[in-house]
Amino acid sequence: MQSTKILRPAQPADIPGIAAIERLLAARCFVGRWTEEHHRQTMASADARYFVSQTESGELLAFAILRGLAESSRAIELKRIVVATPSQGLGRRIMQELMPMVFEEFGAHRLWLDVCDDNTRARHLYESLGFVYEGVLREAEYRDGEFVSLRLMSLLDREYEARASGSASAAH
Secondary structure (H helix, E strand, C coil), X not given: CCCCXXXXXXXXXXXXXXXXXXXXXXXXXXXXXXXXHHHHHXXXXXXXXXXEEECCCCCEEEEEEEECCCCCCCEEEEXXXXXXXXXXXXXXXXXXXXXXXXXXXXXXXXXXXXXXXXXXXXXXXXXXXXXXEEEEEEEEEEECCEEXXXXXXXXXXXXXXXXXXXXXXXXX
């Protein structure tokens, strides 16, 4: 049984809300902050797709950015996923909606991401979804006056397919 979709493609009118979520204290330690103009340029690129989750009244709850859609490598990057109110399961639901999109609709061979080394909540989520740890990008980001290391993680299409078929057979 397919659950209700919680994501929609983002529009340029969503950019102020996206930037506001990015600036929230809960996100500041773990994700970069782009200017609205940077988001506009990225959103306009054929290489990127933005998605948002919102309330029925239109308040943005979360957003995700995928990049690499125009690359011949078929490696798509989850550049950013930010949830306004963490620890309520929305990030997991977003990932569960993005993963089939990435592999089945966009035909990716590899979905990859980097995550702050100290972001244990996000690392646990990605590991629980089958992402494999590949290594550390030492002091790769400069945030709030200090360098932070990032963990590189990925999921291959065959790993996704094995998990998806295992989940489907477990549901019957």
